[in-house]
Amino acid sequence: MNDFLPVCRRDMERRGWEQLDFLFITGDAYVDHPTFANGLIARWMEYLGYRIGVIAQPDWRSRRDFEAMGEPRLAVFVSAGNLDSMLNKLTASRNKRGHDAYSPNGETGHRPDRATIVYCNRVREIWGTKPLVVGGIEASMRRFSHYDYWSDRVRRPMLADCKADLLIYGMGELQLKEIAARLDAGVPVREIDLVPGTCVMKKFKPEDCVEIPSYEAVAADKAAYAEAFRLQSLEQDPIRGAAVAQKVGDRYMVQNRPMRPLTTAEFDLVNELPFTREAHPMYDRCGGIPAIEEVRFSINSTRGCFGSCAFCAIHAHQGRIIQARSDESILREAREMTRHPKFKGYIHDVGGPTGNFRAPACEDQLRRGCCRHRQCLSPKPCPRLRATHREFIRLLEKLRAVPGVKKVFLRSGLRYDYILADPEGEKFIEALCRHHVSGQLRVAPEHASLRVLRLMGKPPIEEYVRFKKLFEEATRRAGKEQYVLPYLISSHPGCTLKDAVELAEFLRDQRFTPEQVQDFIPTPGSLSTCMFYTGLDPTTGEKLYVPRGGREKALQRALLQYRQPENYDLVAEALRKAGREDLIGWNERCLIRPPKKNRQRISAGRKGLNTSFASGGEKRKYGQHTRRNPD
Template structure:
């Protein structure tokens, strides 16, 4: 059942008022792939009355006042993507298209949407707290580098004048906030939130260099970021605080991990898996083409690629749904009128992490002195694709299902290091779950660039390609790999792009097509490198392309439109 978007729908539920009103920068897709919908259904399932307003007009009160004032709080999110990433290309050109807006025209999402929507609320309906959530708020919760202004900005909590941030995946923190507010209890120690205080907190919180110091001194910025980065695990992390002027940004320790049973419950909630008719009448929503008939099997990623925010936002621990829960969702999809027989994806941030996790991490927390997959998989990580093989086989046997796709990408290094089941997994994927091509993301092939990215070496990629090609040959298939590659990552020179270009043609025997320019998004290790021109340990200087022209030039080298001359590594 849809979350109410109009007073008529509120009345239809039998509600006289709402406890929480969600405001989102995306249109309203009622799906488990939409974070606003997930939080809304989760709160409703736990006894709260929730409404939703999407992409409100920020120049009038006509949308933001439609549902009145919530009894407890406003919940504001920019949407599935940081609004600046959604609105601008890596070369800072305005994006004309938006997959999350009806009609596909990018004319509904304001820049810095969390700030814009909070200001809108406070202008027309003052009184109730504003709680920020979603990836924009989560990754801008401390002093952070913002590429679009080329500056270190304050925590978004100060810039927006909101009251609380719920960071990470936030089901537990939103629920506890709602329960405590309903019961008139103090919310200051709720895990998984950030708040503003007049004094630094007691009880073992770690102080970070102040915002002003981070803005002035890149060494202080690195110190602050490292404290932030090392305190994202719910088992081992402490609370942190950072002075902004005469007040303090206080981040409580992260919410605990959800259990598999809780994750099953979240994904079995009453989603319509459709765009709400109120918004659909304004035009088709392209994002539905991606998420329709797709299933999330797990959350979290222990890959820790330097340029990716998933490990900070979703966490380094993989929590998998039960096989039964996923099968039940697949059966529901297959039973819908008009189902075409294809489940377009089953996966998560990385599809083949399903059912694979270290037994130590959930008890002692993520290691601070080593990574799970880099430079090679940790011996305590039991890489075994058996559970995903079994899951894919059972999904394929569901009546009405013709094909189950794995479209969310895989970690090919995990396949290579799975000595027992890696080859069987590739055979399974090639034979049943690929339609012409399989996406992999080496990003680069030059060792010193890969080291900064925390990505596996080119030898691993070659081994996987050989395994994939052999499986195709054995099964009489003519399928190929699609390679996602990156230009202008910190530490990458134009001669490195030349070397990558030669490798792609010589070893991969293909012409590069999927090439993106590095985008410095808030709160990633690569963004720290981009801003400071230093590595995370502050031990080495790095090349960092800030000119749009030189960034584009690196991409052009890979695409075969190289300009004259290039700067060599020094």
Template sequence: MEKTYQLSDWLPTTKKEMQIRGWENVDVIIISGDAYIDHPAFGSGVLGRILESYGLTVAVIPQPNVNDNLQDFTKLGAPNLFFAVTSGAMDSMVSNYTASKRKRDKDAYTPNGDIGFRPDYAVTVYTKILKDKFPNVPVLIGGIEASLRRVTHYDYWSDTLKPNILTESGADLLVYGMGEQPLKELVNLLQRGVPFSSLKTIKQTAFLQTKQEDLPKNKNWEDVEIGSHEDCLKDKLIYASNFKVIEQESNKVFGRRILQQVKDDILVINPPFPTMTESEIDHSYDLPYTRLPHPKYNKRGPIPAYEMIKFSINIHRGCFGGCSFCTISAHQGKFIASRSKESILSEVDKVTQMPGFKGYLSDIGGPSANMYKMKGKVQSICDKCVAPSCISPVICHNLDTSHQPLTDIYQSVDAHPKVKKSFIGSGIRYDMLVPEFNKNADPKELDAYTEEVITNHVSGRLKVAPEHTSDAVLKIMRKPSFKYFHKFKKRFDQINLKKRLNLQLIPYFISSHPACELEDMANLAAETKDMGFQLEQVQGFTPTPMTVATVIYYSGYHPYTLKKVYTPKTSRDKKEQHQFFFWYKKENRDWIRNTLQKVNRNDLLEKLLPADVLRNTQKKNKAKNNPKNKTEEGYKSIFQGKKHSTKRR
């Protein structure tokens, strides 16, 4: 039976809604670049419910207008404790622009996909307005935009090296990564009467202080100082070398406190919290969400991002893949925080009672679908580890990659009387399902999971991300050799045939990634064509803050080796790499033919455009056998012979 809700079941977004609850003011006001959706997959919804569970009164101002008299920022008055600012589920620049820096025509986190409701650099814009309107009220920033811009970073859209976002925005405190743990400690201290300005030793936070001030003391922390922002501006090598420290400290169980000078200030980034325990992450997902967008959007149209995930279940956080181009581990961490089976099944039951549910769950997954419950076998080994990835270049011998808990979850979910079918919409790390790569796992268990997914949880297409075919590029990406994708495809085809299914395997690839030459893209196109693929899912590399690939893109150096790495940068370079994906389009044939002939790669040309090569060969043979041409050739040879004989004389 569908549950009915009252307006007061959502956190208030207006003064009138506050009054319905009997509130004249609130403790915290959340400012978000997303529409307000009270759902565990959306940041402002989670943040609001978490703060509420700590005993605070909370209101939300979603997508405030920054182009009028700014009344949205003042309509609820000043909060008792602080403003909490986030750009939303995405960095606002990624949300607003494509990889080629064109304005997007849709915003997935806005009703009807409308654009124009989220400003560029939203966290900075919102914070500056609040600091102007309420100079004495603290501003706490968080979410992915703040988290990944917490230190000197390259901003692709302005093509500049920017300082940390605290310096840019004027915010008082930054929470990076998943916010539940630092927020709990922060609220606890405030409730005990500690002033906001004294919150300097909370893990997973960052702040600015002057050089003259003494650093806050914590006898359990060690400090590490990285190159100053000014030094990074002068020397790209310093900027690159900084990143190794930042990434390693962010992924340690016991990280050091990072210090960086910025003009007359010092940026202080406190170490992260340990990975959330099962009970901690369960608490976050078990809060009383309505799981619905705020009723204010009822007449404005559906919110695309919500429509995509409203019948999905997130079962864990974190990713130990450490891919060079990906920000997930930088934000969520490399260690996996998994929910209990009971919490997951409880949420499934809630989803089955939602309006419009027809028995189909769109996804049971996480950042990578098949990392649930995976962790180190011996924790003391993980405690000392500084590797950014647990599976690159090889799978760590200490990593437990058992897929049995996942298989059990899938089968338990499908046993629910109201669930007809559950799908795996999140990306699957196919490499962990290949015994030749995952040598520590039980091959039978991997095979059982693979068959379970392909047989029962794929809706026509299984999407995986080999990303490239070149081993040199894949090494920079921290991805395994493409030969393992061949092995996975072979198993996929066997199961497809055995079960008499008609499923498609859809591989994702990236063009213009650091270390990728034009010839690598030609090889990619030829090899995937040989495998029977006509590629559709294509992504141009987008440099985003806090990734290895972005550091290479800007600096030209790999942060771990400090060796130079080529990166395609010009719009022409990127367009040409992209064109090879679409070898089957008529408009690309001439360019592909000319390009491969110039680099003397007729072998690739014959693979990509065999019909064109055949036609050209036939034309040449026809011309060669033409009597007229033979006569002309004869005259030509006689003339050349005379010329040569004259020279000999």
């Protein structure tokens, strides 16, 4: 085991350090694991030869925690954590969450609202003009003017509010390497303004950049907001992307072009730094950090996602070009994992944002960048898509053969349309069902309405049905009892009650009732959030219906769980509003039974044909689906 990086003055003294080079302030508990930003960045800076300390979840109401290790020599880094701090705190209904997996014992309240801004204010108060660099998902996805769901207004770019010198967007290893080297060489931070993958505030707009509508324009005009989103989203490619400028008051927020992806060798190096793969022991007495339990024995094998789901931040944060580790690096990590005292023989996951993306979507991506006006998988796979799982299957075989490894599971999201696009995709499904599913496989069809799916950037629902059939057939051949469980989103922009009823009918035909349904949450910076706020599809200018009120969201959510007795009144109301009262009755196609007051009349009709719900002389079947209506 290796020592954790310093978290207090005593740790510095043990190492013989009088002063840190960099101080890292983070909204998450300190976990020394490559999937935690604070662990990864701390180990990376250590590898580069710098002295770095971590202040995790400081008490922002005073200066004491911030000053605990003294003023750093070069700069302060600030991150809100692995999640946006507002998303971490509040649900889609703006209710407080009761659990925080990134805090001791899952307790809430360990970080402030808009943590990046609050932490930066303290740093400026204490150390004045000390170089200040912000990063992480909160800063990255709020780098432009953005709609903030929790305050229901358009907020300024993060740099305009947090007063940092630099903002790193995306994954930050290469940016930090360049910034740290220049600061160490004595370059003033104001002159470090052209690093790819960073944003800065400037008095003047640079030449050769794309200017998008100003903060003032997008805050006043939703069409301008949609246009700003469209323009900046076209430049998020490290090969062909240009710098982007957005005016805020009398200054400009300038996004330099994106940083290049890591090479395989660099990605191997980053993931093989000397992590303990544990939460800091200071959390042991208060119940530990829940988030480490799921990932402690998972292998991070890829970055990036060309799936480009409209509601997801991953492709905007990590990029669309896949970065993958070598098989040798992954196998070394697996062998090292088997020596961990808590390892029981089970590798919980091998993957990344999308588990079965192991290479760039096509050869052109590495030469010319990602296409500006085309997605790799939506609405259907691109003809140039290089869909293959052959190398992934071989990697999994090698992992299963590592002494001490009993099972290797795949729990990262799998894009089943990518599997089906592979001419040999059934071989992967066969291997998946025989070796890599722990009872349930979760995939994400998200909806059933073709129109909604296109807005989401997801494939037609027929692809899910086809994959599910192949999965079930392979499971039977393997002699196992395994199931596909779908993730579903209700109330996505563009989804009407009619679309929600279509999804309910699909679930009826699949004989499946989801235990949980995710209400759409407009997270900062996503395409779906732009649709939610503006009521427009920014890629086409098409006007969209957006379910906004709490009542309609409740109706759409209830339709997905129409069998639950407590949802009966909501489902009945939704069906009436959608003009689908044909789905209220005794017919096996109906979602719910009639209300109690109508049952006597319908019961009398059982002696003959129930004309209220019959069509074409079809015989009715009564007494089915007894859980669909409360007695």
